[in-house]
Structures are given as C-alpha cells and as structure tokens.
Amino acid sequence: MQHDPNAQQQQQYVHDPSQPMPVSQTPAPMYGEKAPDYHLQPQQTGAQGHQFLTAMPLASLSRSPAPVDCPSCGARALTACSYQSGDNAHLWALIFCCLLCAPCVPYVVKSFKDVQHSCGNCAVPLALWHKSGGVDVLIHA
Template identity: 35%
Template sequence: MPSQPPPVYVQTPGYSQPIPAQYYNGQQGGYNPNLTQQPACVVITQQPIVAGPYVPIAQSPSRLNCPNCHADVLTNVKYEPNTQTHLIALCLCLFVCWPCVCLPYCMDSCQNANHYCPNCNAFIGTYQS
C-alpha cells in the first residue's frame, strides 16, 4: 500500500493554529524546524480583459471594418440628444432666448453620433462631442 503524503498545514491570516505534536522534537522537548513543511503557495494569474477592437469613429459616417460581419462599410449615423443637449436648451430657456431653444436639438454637434453597420445593423460605437 502506498504511503500517504504528510498533511500540509496552511496558516490562515488572522488565525494562529497550534503546531501539531508530530513536529516537536521529543528528546529536547522543543520545536524542530527541520520537520516542518512550508505552506503551499498558490499563484493566481489574471488574464487581461480586452474590450474589443478599437474602431475609429467620428461625428460623420466613417469607413471601417465592421467588428460583427467583418465587411468594409461606411457606417450609418443616428444622432440622439444627450445630457449636454438638454443642458444647453435649459440654459437658453433661463436666459430668455425662447426662439433658440430648439437649436441644440437640430444641431448634430450637440448630440451623440451612434454608428451602425449598414449590412448587419450592428451597433459599432458612439461618438460623444
């Protein structure tokens, strides 16, 4: 029958365990460091998280390779108002520029440009001004 390996005693942080009696030298009554085993060391490696390929986009339609269908396309752009658009409109209201309140909603430079692939309609990214 194969012999069993000796147990490994691991020190838990914040908790002190008594040293087992088998590690004491019986003749001198003291601790024998030659009989102790070093605690097992566990090395944990973490893989880097890659968000995806970098796609250069701008305020206007951009030519690029779609990350989804891998086709060379000119993106479709849909403009959507963001918080900045609403804040500009609010400031125009507060300063009594009533006729100009709708201007931020009509200007593409005050809105987010969401890019979509014309082939597969996949969302590619957002350009925030």
C-alpha cells in the first residue's frame, strides 16, 4: 500500500461545521462582499457572554464605539458613547451666528460635538475624544 502525501494535505483542510471556524482559517470574502471586521465582532464564549478579540487603547479612541479593557471593572466591553458640546461646537456656533444667524446648529448636530466614551459594563467615564483632535483619558490603570 502506497502512502499518498496529497491525501494528508487534503484532510488537513477539512472543517467540522459544528465547530466555529478560527479567524485565521476563515475564507476570504468573494468579490463584492464586505470583509468582516474581526476586531469588533464579539465571539460567544459560554458563561462569560461576548468577548472581543482585541481591545483599543484608551488614548486611541475616536468618534465611534470600540472594545476597551476597563481599568475600573477589568471587563473588556464596547464603549458607550455620549455627545457633548465642546470648544469646537462653541466656535462653530459663533461662526454660524455671524454668517447665517443660526447659532443653534452646532448644538443639535452630533458631528460638531465631542464624544465621551464610558465603559459598556460599569458606565464609568473612560475618555473624551475632542472634535478638534486629541483624546483626554479620564481614568488610568
């Protein structure tokens, strides 16, 4: 009986459909499909609920929610975002007041506001992202 090296290679790539496919073996998307973002996709981990693969450093947060490791409760969770009027909104209100007589626009439109990130698990404020640039970390490890 002869040993076939190709048979061993073919068997190596067989996947059991009842088991989740590891990220490194997930097939590439077909033309026209959107590639999945594995950093933001929660994975089911049994008793712990959802777990994110990676966490974003607090100083790197931006406008959108991101998974972080909370220094307060120690949980890895997606941040909850709230919007606040900051210096940038006040500057735009002055400009809108002078040019368009509509100073309220920057106070009602989210794109003019700063974003405060809070822990999705314990609701402790973690960081403040400024529209003008930069992040203030509100809690340190």
